[in-house]
Amino acid sequence: xxxxxxxxxxxxxxxxxxxxxxxxxxxxxxxxxxxxxxxxxxxxxxxxxxxxxxxxxxxxxxxxxxxxxxxxxxxxxxxxxxxxxxxxxxxxxxxxxxxxxxxxxxxx
Numbered sequence: 001x002x003x004x005x006x007x008x009x010x011x012x013x014x015x016x017x018x019x020x021x022x023x024x025x026x027x028x029x030x031x032x033x034x035x036x037x038x039x040x041x042x043x044x045x046x047x048x049x050x051x052x053x054x055x056x057x058x059x060x061x062x063x064x065x066x067x068x069x070x071x072x073x074x075x076x077x078x079x080x081x082x083x084x085x086x087x088x089x090x091x092x093x094x095x096x097x098x099x100x101x102x103x104x105x106x107x108x
Contacts, residue, residue: 017064017065017066017095018063018064018065018066018069018092018093018094018095019048019061019062019063019069019092019093019094019095019096020060020061020062020063020069020070020072020073020090020091020092020093021059021060021061021090021091021092021093022059022060022061022073022088022089022090022091023053023057023058023059023087023088023089024057024058024059024060024076024085024087024088025056025057025085025086025087025088025089026084026085026086026087027084027086028056028057028058028081028084028085029052029056029058031081031084032081033050033058033081033084034050034051034052034058034104035104036076036079036080036081037050037058037060037072037076037081038050038102038103038104040072040075040076040079041062041072041102042102044064044068044069044071044072044075045064045065045068046062046063046064046068046069046072046102047062047063047064047099047100047101047102048060048061048062048063048099048102049061049099049102049103049104049105050102050103050104050105051104051105051106051107052107062102063095063096063097063099064095066092073088073090
């Protein structure tokens with residue numbers, strides 16, 4: 001039996017479906033935000049990074065299945081971090097496939 005090209009392409013496609021780019025505002029620095037976000041992202045099987053910004057916000061970029069990314073954002077909101085978050089500006093983008101892991105980034 002011959003396998004169609006369409007089926008073989010589906011099997012070779014990476015399971016990356018979306019990219020969430022989030023800017024968190026509020027009292028989000030100095031409370032373990034980055035390390036909590038990293039742990040939750042790894043539990044969801046996402047790749048990307050999280051870092052503090054000079055203006056007091058935290059920036060997070062993650063790639064993976066849309067449902068898992070949505071779970072991450074909800075888990076962050078429902079965690080002990082939630083009361084410190086005043087805003088979360090989320091942009092959904094096409095994944096770039098540039099990450100192999102999720103990590104905390106530091107200023108250079």
